[in-house]
Amino acid sequence: MTADRPAAREADWNGDWSALTREIVFDRIWSRTGLTTRERRLVTIALLTASGADSAAAFHLRAGIRDGIPADDLYELAVHTAVYAGWATGGRGIALLRSAVEETAAEEDTARKPATSEEPAR
Known part of the structure; x- marks a missing residue:
């Protein structure tokens, strides 16, 4: 072998x-x-967050944001999940949401930046 x-x-x-x-x-x-x-998407995020599948939940949070789900709606989902899956789980969901919002905002900023050609200084 x-x-x-x-x-x-x-x-x-x-x-x-x-x-x-x-x-x-x-x-x-x-x-x-x-x-x-x-x-x-909302059901999936809640279930993945509740089960502790953080990387998959983060993937679906980013996808939800890209699909147009407002971050405030996703925050409410985390609060609702906390009541049924545990307060710490909701807090973890909010932390994942915070990261997803930052990551998608950074992606949007990168996509908006015009391509620049660097010219030598004169």
Whole structure:
């Protein structure tokens, strides 16, 4: 067995897991009728926050902000989640929201900056 074999197998797992996530979660579940994308996003954020899946919750918070969900609505979601999932969980959700707001604002700032060509000083 060569030393790079486990790394190759792990790369296969990552690719397979990504494909399964896309096919099952996004192509099949998120495309169903019955809930709007906004409703699915809010439920997903609350459940991921409540279960302690911080990186996934942060991903969906950023996606929600990009999709136009106001940060104030996401704050209210964190408060509501705190009552049912624990006060510390709500506080963690607010911390994740704060980071998501900062990250998406930084992305927007970067996207707005015009491309500059640096000319030599004269």
